[in-house]
Amino acid sequence: MHIVIIGGSFGGLTTAYDLRRLLPRRQYEITVISKERRFIFIPSLPWVAMGSKTIADISFDLERPLTSKGVNFVEAAVTGIDPQARKVHTDQEAFDYDYLVIATGHRSANEAVEGLGPFDGPGHSLMSPPEAEEARDALAAFLDDPGPMVIGCAPGASCVGPAYEFLFEVHHALKQRSLASKVPITFVTPEPFLGHFGVGGFGKIRQFLEGELEDRDVRYHTSVAISKITAGSVELEDGTEFESRFSLVIPPLAGVKPVAEAEGLANPKGFIPVDPNYRHKDFGTIYAVGVAVALPPVEETPVPVNFPKTGHMTEQMAKIAAGNIAADILGGEKTSPDLRVECIMSMGTEGAHIFADPVRPPRNVSAMSNGKRWLWAKKFFSNYYLWKMKRGATRSPKWVW
Ligand SMILES: Cc1cc2nc3c(=O)[nH]c(=O)nc-3n(C[C@H](O)[C@H](O)[C@H](O)COP(=O)(O)OP(=O)(O)OC[C@H]3O[C@@H](n4cnc5c(N)ncnc54)[C@H](O)[C@@H]3O)c2cc1C
Secondary structure (H helix, E strand, O other): OOOEEEEEOHHHHHHHHHHHHHHOOOOOOOEEEEOEEEEEEEEHHHHOOOOOOOOOOHEEEEHHHHHHHOOOEEEEEEEEEEOOOOEEEEEEEEEOEEEEOOOOEEEEOOOOOOOOOOOOOOOOOOOHHHHHHHHHHHHHHHHHHHHOOEEEEEEOOOOHHHHHHHHHHHHHHHHHOHHHHHHEEEEEEEEHHHOOOOOOOOOOHHHHHHHHHHOOOOOOEEEOOOOEEOEEEEEOOOOOOOOEEEEEEEEOEEEOOHHOOOOOOOOOOOOOOOOOOOOOOOOOOOOEOHHOOOOOOOOOOOOOOOOOOOOOHHHHHHHHHHHHHHHHOOOHHHHHHHHOOEEEEOOOEEEEEEEEEEOOOOOOOEEEEEEHEEEEEEEEHHHHHOOOOHHHOOOOOOOOO
């Protein structure tokens, strides 16, 4: 029996390791296909954009960790998926599967707002390694000739946390260079209040973020829809225009092309509808995890904000899917526990920790706290996570995810 997993990041790698642990090697072949041959710790991209980390610092090559565990690794781009024929086509060869796990993450839907970039418009982004590197170079040039700056999220964005992280990190860098007075920053977000994050907020995060932005003289606008980004401005749907010489705007996301284009596989945005076991609603041998999955917003907001699928949630989805595939094959009970969320946001000189269980309100726990210890925890965690994933350890002590 052959299990094919597309994607070598949080979702794909976690599923592969867990399935390998659950299914005997001799009878069950597992293959990971990824167009990127490295595992890259994406949550550290804001530090890449700030120039304090390189992609090499936050990544490792997938081949050895996978093959040493008895999982095949294929570096290839998937070009098509045929759920009827149970075949995955790549730019190299085709693979037959008995079970397929799709963990292909996102495509930035830059077509949603004119000017979103960086490679197809003047706006900057940090949703992928090349975009974060572009932002780093553009920011370095901007600091030599500073001016007004806009940071924020486009309507329909789901991954809004990195916009806040970038804002705090940039402000810290400006202060260190005594440039804060030369760079008026405007923060614009479709969220109904600061810190909504597409999940209705966490504890007292709204008051905390309002205070932090006010302390930094950052003007902020909530429930707003960016409609256009030019080289010198950011425009809103209501006609408001902000001067901006450097605009970093998080785009809305969509599913990747081969998933979006496979007949019957995805919703109109290219995300995959799944049942509570992370199994495809129509194709019983296909599972999906992570950003590739279609999950509805927690509530309707005046300007759309979508539900975030974080690395922590992706890891939980992968473990649930792996357990359920093994239960399908070997027999046993399937599980579908509610997702929790835990994140640390870096803020220059300190960090903010947010935790909610379950992630969708109403919740048993919803809390935030801040302090220098969280910045240290975030720095430690990124290295720890790379270390553990290189070794195939998907289980952590209780005090980390
Ligand atoms: C800037 C930023 C900061 C973040 N910060 C945090 C944070 O602090 N905490 C947190 O929990 N989460 C954070 N996240 C979210 C987290 O990074 C994502 O939830 C996580 O990366 C999702 O994992 P995934 O496996 O679903 O997809 P991805 O990480 O997007 O990986 C997709 C995989 O699929 C492969 N792939 C895609 N298309 C193809 C194809 N056609 N053929 C073959 N392979 C393909 C890629 O090579 C890759 O291996 C952040 C995200 C960003 C962008």
